[in-house]
Amino acid sequence: NAGVTQTPKFQVLKTGQSMTLQCAQDMNHEYMSWYRQDPGMGLRLIHYSVGAGITDQGEVPNGYNVSRSTTEDFPLRLLSAAPSQTSVYFCASKSTTDTQYFGPGTRLTVL
Amino acid sequence: AQSVAQPEDQVNVAEGNPLTVKCTYSVSGNPYLFWYVQYPNRGLQFLLKYITGDNLVKGSYGFEAEFNKSQTSFHLKKPSALVSDSALYFCAVRAPSGGYNKLIFGAGTRLAVHP
Numbered sequence: 001n002a003g004v005t006q007t008p009k010f011q012v013l014k015t016g017q018s019m020t021l022q023c024a025q026d027m028n029h030e031y032m033s034w035y036r037q038d039p040g041m042g043l044r045l046i047h048y049s050v051g052a053g054i055t056d057q058g059e060v061p062n063g064y065n066v067s068r069s070t071t072e073d074f075p076l077r078l079l080s081a082a083p084s085q086t087s088v089y090f091c092a093s094k095s096t097t098d099t100q101y102f103g104p105g106t107r108l109t110v111l
Numbered sequence: 112a113q114s115v116a117q118p119e120d121q122v123n124v125a126e127g128n129p130l131t132v133k134c135t136y137s138v139s140g141n142p143y144l145f146w147y148v149q150y151p152n153r154g155l156q157f158l159l160k161y162i163t164g165d166n167l168v169k170g171s172y173g174f175e176a177e178f179n180k181s182q183t184s185f186h187l188k189k190p191s192a193l194v195s196d197s198a199l200y201f202c203a204v205r206a207p208s209g210g211y212n213k214l215i216f217g218a219g220t221r222l223a224v225h226p
Contacts, residue, residue: 059213
């Protein structure tokens, strides 16, 4: 049981480039979410999903897209990267007992 | 709207002394409250949660937290700090309805335990 996995661990993009951050979980959790972590701001919710085919916006959704075609996978897409999107991104899934399990994170730098 | 405040950016404690990391919240209705810990270059790990019942909640690694409804607080405590407790601690709140699916985090408090 690998828990929540994220790829890549590190990524450098140029402004305007696109990329997809991958997230997968093997715990059969319906709820998954994406957060970004910035110094002094804690974790801010970007998007979340309560099950396959269902997604919704969090606190800071602009510039990001998500989809949920399977229970296991919840990719986060940056369509046109901006320097303001430089951050550490965490994916999480939540159990039925309300405990969130976080992935190891992706450190993204946009130049 | 729900929100969480962690008033201290950093807490310094000597090893063996008790520690407290403060958290206050704002939410409509009865809150669901959580504490998570983050070690360097790692994701967050669950410590404990309060949903209902006894106001004193015990969690992992000897930590506990007390829910105080009148003061809207959920402070994290440990009777005797260890150097290995040094990490970044996050308080989080979720509303029981409305923002049901949104877990909102505080800015985090860095705990430094000195030998």
